[in-house]
């Protein structure tokens with residue numbers, strides 16, 4: 001198929017791991033949803049820059065100026081990648097979790113928050129200081145929009161409100177109707193933040209087209225190394241908020257008052273929330289990954305990933321013990337699939353995939369406990385996690401197995417996975 005590209009070169013392609021059955025095999029990294037391997041191109045970019053890095057916004061020396069330029073250019077690259085509006089801010093953070101906690105700390109007084117119970121904990125939990133309405137798991141994208149509309153209809157449209165929604169589920173991989181949810185939010189005077197941790201590595205994200213107010217994502221899921229994330233979007237709430245971290249870089253001037261205290265004037269720009277010496281290598285790596293994915297072209301990346309999804313679905317369709325988890329049925333998804341195998345403890349199953357086949361998947365509740373418990377139909381109080389006790393024969397599983405892949409996944413990894421499960 002001409003439209004399907006070859007896997008992009010990533011780190012770790014030649015890593016071999018021992019098998020309990022003897023010998024060794026190349027590692028099949030099928031846990032991209034947790035952390036994707038870095039693109040070779042990103043790694044090379046970082047290595048080429050590393051000898052030149054210096055302090056950002058702080059030094060008069062040539063390398064400090066160079067690093068400051070690269071850091072600010074990285075911001076522009078990310079803004080382009082996300083198709084941001086004029087005036088939007090791109091704040092470099094540590095991760096999606098950090099980005100959403102930053103936004104939570106910047107909510108205006110009295111802000112209400114609406115969030116589906118199906119969210120990853122990073123989107124579910126940061127709003128604890130606000131008035132939060134948790135929305136029930138919908139059974140279709142349309143029901144998601146109706147549920148949100150119904151919840152928003154009851155609120156005072158003059159007060160501030162924020163909807164937080166994921167673009168692609170880290171459990172089922174299913175795509176959420178972001179544009180429609182954004183329209184519903186705006187129709188009721190609310191704003192919306194998109195958790196794009198799982199969406200941005202797989203699909204183009206356009207702030208303008210989706211009409212979302214903010215987007216958050218993590219570098220380590222977007223084929224860059226750890227330690228960097230992004231919050232991008234409207235500047236007003238961010239500019240009016242207290243700095244997320246207080247310190248150098250966020251403050252424009254600090255003066256001692258006559259009464260002995262200290263007055264601070266904070267920056268209005270993204271620097272307001274980036275106190276301390278910024279992670280210039282991380283920002284540079286994220287920008288490099290944004291460029292690499294754009295150049296590879298999302299159309300071909302999506303075509304390839306859909307082919308891999310078909311390999312899994314069709315390869316296991318006639319194995320009755322395998323049950324895939326989904327909220328929306330056969331809806332479009334990214335390369336993230338969770339399942340249970342009847343008669344098996346998911347943790348043992350995942351351990352066997354590793355020990356006997358050199359395949360790395362994830363087991364557990366995937367930091368989305370309410371969603372996974374809903375999908376498994378298990379008791380909300382059950383303690384299913386990694387290493388959960390064996391479900392007795394006939395009992396429901398307490399946790400699940402997740403296989404996930406992306407731009408760097410060779411066909412052989414997915415084919416080996418299907419063979420191993422069979």
Ligand code: PMP
Nearest residue numbers: 095096097120122170197198218
């Ligand atoms: N949201 C979603 C949908 C995720 O999948 C994850 C990571 N599993 C996060 C947020 C949190 O990302 P991070 O751990 O990089 O902060």
